Amino acid sequence: MFLHGELEEEICMDQPEEFIVPGKEDHVCKLKRSLYGLKQSPHQWYKRFDSFMMSHGIKRSEFDSCVYIKFVDGSSIYLLLYVDEC
Numbered sequence: 001m002f003l004h005g006e007l008e009e010e011i012c013m014d015q016p017e018e019f020i021v022p023g024k025e026d027h028v029c030k031l032k033r034s035l036y037g038l039k040q041s042p043h044q045w046y047k048r049f050d051s052f053m054m055s056h057g058i059k060r061s062e063f064d065s066c067v068y069i070k071f072v073d074g075s076s077i078y079l080l081l082y083v084d085e086c
Helices: 041-055
Strands: 012-014 028-030 067-072 075-080
Antiparallel strands (some): 067 075
């Protein structure tokens, strides 16, 4: 899920052991997208989710940023967002 977030800063990491290129052991990998376990990942994922919801006419509650509301034919549709990372 967190792999879909766009990074806003440049982040580099050591090469994973299984993918070390012979002769280039001292090189690093530049991340193009969020990676699970990266501290920025949850926030970047939420920003992408939020922009998707807003682009489809679903409004974020002004009281709780994890509640989205859409009104259809006089009825309210509520989407409650909950992510458990424990």
